[in-house]
Amino acid sequence: MGEKRKRNGTLITQGGLISVFSIGIALLALIRQIPVTNMIGDEGNGYYCGAYELYMVLLFLTAYSLPDALGKLIGVRINRGQYKNANQLFKAGVLLCLIAGIVLSGILLLFHNGIAGQILSLPLSGLALQCLAPALILILLASAFRGYFQGMGTMMPTSASRLLATVIQFVTCLAVGYMVFSYGQKAAVVLNEPSYGPAFGAAGVCLGIASGELFALAFLFLLYSAYNRGTFKKQMLRDTTKNQESFPQLFSLLGITMLPYLVNSLLLHCNVLLNQIIYNHGLAAKEQTVLATEFGIYYGKYHILTGIPIAILTVMAGNFFNIYSRLIVRDNYNHARRLFVDSLKEILAVSGAATLLLMILAGPLVELLYKGDSVMAIKMLRMGSIAIVFYGIALLTIAALQGHGKIWLSCISILTGLLIQGILLKILLEVTELGIYSVVIANIVFPLVIFVGNLLFLKKCQE
Numbered sequence: 001m002g003e004k005r006k007r008n009g010t011l012i013t014q015g016g017l018i019s020v021f022s023i024g025i026a027l028l029a030l031i032r033q034i035p036v037t038n039m040i041g042d043e044g045n046g047y048y049c050g051a052y053e054l055y056m057v058l059l060f061l062t063a064y065s066l067p068d069a070l071g072k073l074i075g076v077r078i079n080r081g082q083y084k085n086a087n088q089l090f091k092a093g094v095l096l097c098l099i100a101g102i103v104l105s106g107i108l109l110l111f112h113n114g115i116a117g118q119i120l121s122l123p124l125s126g127l128a129l130q131c132l133a134p135a136l137i138l139i140l141l142a143s144a145f146r147g148y149f150q151g152m153g154t155m156m157p158t159s160a161s162r163l164l165a166t167v168i169q170f171v172t173c174l175a176v177g178y179m180v181f182s183y184g185q186k187a188a189v190v191l192n193e194p195s196y197g198p199a200f201g202a203a204g205v206c207l208g209i210a211s212g213e214l215f216a217l218a219f220l221f222l223l224y225s226a227y228n229r230g231t232f233k234k235q236m237l238r239d240t241t242k243n244q245e246s247f248p249q250l251f252s253l254l255g256i257t258m259l260p261y262l263v264n265s266l267l268l269h270c271n272v273l274l275n276q277i278i279y280n281h282g283l284a285a286k287e288q289t290v291l292a293t294e295f296g297i298y299y300g301k302y303h304i305l306t307g308i309p310i311a312i313l314t315v316m317a318g319n320f321f322n323i324y325s326r327l328i329v330r331d332n333y334n335h336a337r338r339l340f341v342d343s344l345k346e347i348l349a350v351s352g353a354a355t356l357l358l359m360i361l362a363g364p365l366v367e368l369l370y371k372g373d374s375v376m377a378i379k380m381l382r383m384g385s386i387a388i389v390f391y392g393i394a395l396l397t398i399a400a401l402q403g404h405g406k407i408w409l410s411c412i413s414i415l416t417g418l419l420i421q422g423i424l425l426k427i428l429l430e431v432t433e434l435g436i437y438s439v440v441i442a443n444i445v446f447p448l449v450i451f452v453g454n455l456l457f458l459k460k461c462q463e
Helices: 002-006 013-062 066-079 083-119 123-151 156-191 196-229 231-238 247-269 271-282 288-329 333-360 362-369 375-384 387-403 407-431 437-462
Strands: none
Touching (some): 013 083, 013 123, 013 196, 013 271, 013 288, 066 123, 066 247, 083 123, 123 156, 123 196, 156 196, 247 271, 271 407, 271 437, 288 333, 288 362, 288 437, 333 362, 333 375, 387 407, 387 437, 407 437
16 A cells, blocks of 8 residues: 555655755756856867766776665664674775775876777876876765665765765866866967867866865765764664674675676666767777867767756656565565556656657757857757657666566666667768767667667566
């Protein structure tokens, strides 16, 4: 009956305040990119995209799955009254994050030129990569604190800290970005390198990201200090647990718990970076400035505007998973099937409306929101907005497979989508004159393949 009552609302409202926070954070982060694009230009956005998407891939390898894994393991120990082991687990998480952060930041600081030049084919992205290095350590440590509070049974510190970081980043990315961009323009005149302005601007925006994560970490540390000195310290004093878990045991537990979610998130969110790498290498004969500008239009305009409804669809899929997984655990398959069908209709309604809106209003929206080239961005939106529908149904089927405990099956579908997308993009770049529009087509195919693969797996789960 509880599940039926919850279905009186929509998938957006069922998550309550946490859903509101999640949607707000995602939308604010995406909307921030509109004034950033207008400030550093399409070329600067191309340099920013390469650095930022690589940074995001490194985060998905480490930080993004850590709070859920750490929270789950701490929660188990709290429920058993093992407060000392829960504290030990948190310390292991912090140590793991610190080591990973130092290693990854060191790689970016030491090898930024090689990564930018050889992998991204955008040497001027190296400066932005350097500026993102400290953000890696900060967000990894923040992830450990978020996992601690989730293990205590509350998501509010996680949501509040992410909102704080996003709000501060909105301000600092623009402020620091503008200052560094202005300096880069002066350097460009002196050194006769016109691309220095956009490249320095991208680096300044990346510094703004690091400052937001610093404030979030400080906020979480203050909350942790207040709670740890009071309630939790008393609970540890009452804990009579004799078997203390060692760091090696806890590291292996964290790794095993994180692995499936880490792989799933990494595969799902690395397609933009892979597309840029394939695109830059496939059209290596073009100048760096042209490559950065064209991909900057794709990323800063098409990707951001289609990303806004996709962010809402992601929250809807997460709320669906919370209800669907409980129904599967209770063997209530009939109700689960009805929930899936109803949710699919809702996802299609929201994604279909967003697709039509962007297709019809592509021209006015782009001209209202952005400076610079509008023809290419408008054509991309009219061609590629249908990807919103495919992302919506792909996200829903990923959540359904996770509800069945079959997360590895969704990983297979996502990996298949990445391979087909990559092969298709390479072929289109070699045999057609589509250029950057090849990336738009590949972005449509990627979620469609995921949806088809997941649907086949779901049918097997229901047999």
